[in-house]
Amino acid sequence: MSELPKGQSIEEKQYLLRFNADTKSHLTVLDAEVCMSSCPDKLCTIFCPAEVYKWEDIRMHVGYEGCHECGSCRIGCPHQNIKWEYPKGGHGIVFRLG
Numbered sequence: 472m473s474e475l476p477k478g479q480s481i482e483e484k485q486y487l488l489r490f491n492a493d494t495k496s497h498l499t500v501l502d503a504e505v506c507m508s509s510c511p512d513k514l515c516t517i518f519c520p521a522e523v524y525k526w527e528d529i530r531m532h533v534g535y536e537g538c539h540e541c542g543s544c545r546i547g548c549p550h551q552n553i554k555w556e557y558p559k560g561g562h563g564i565v566f567r568l569g
């Protein structure tokens with residue numbers, strides 16, 4: 472297995488990622504009201520390494536197309552308010568090492 476060159480920044484490593492996005496999101500924020508009233512720090516906007524979650528006034532925008540499929544949001548949401556599934560076969564992230 473090839474390795475990433477040492478000394479690369481996150482941005483350089485992310486450049487090696489490609490996405491084949493589905494038309495339907497594999498991520499669902501179940502209840503925006505929970506985000507609004509019970510999660511003042513909007514933790515998913517902090518722990519997601521791909522910055523998929525962006526709080527927009529009263530709702531969470533989910534940029535599922537850039538998901539790295541790390542699974543963190545399955546356990547990171549303190550209210551189990553994110554439904555996470557793998558993208559359908561053939562869709563999602565493509566790792567390009569080189």
Ligand code: SF4
Nearest residue numbers: 506510513514515548
């Ligand atoms: S961490 Fe969970 S409850 Fe908090 S803003 Fe994100 S989805 Fe909503």
Ligand code: SF4
Nearest residue numbers: 519538539541542544
């Ligand atoms: S699986 Fe990882 S990259 Fe994808 S949305 Fe959740 S935390 Fe972000």
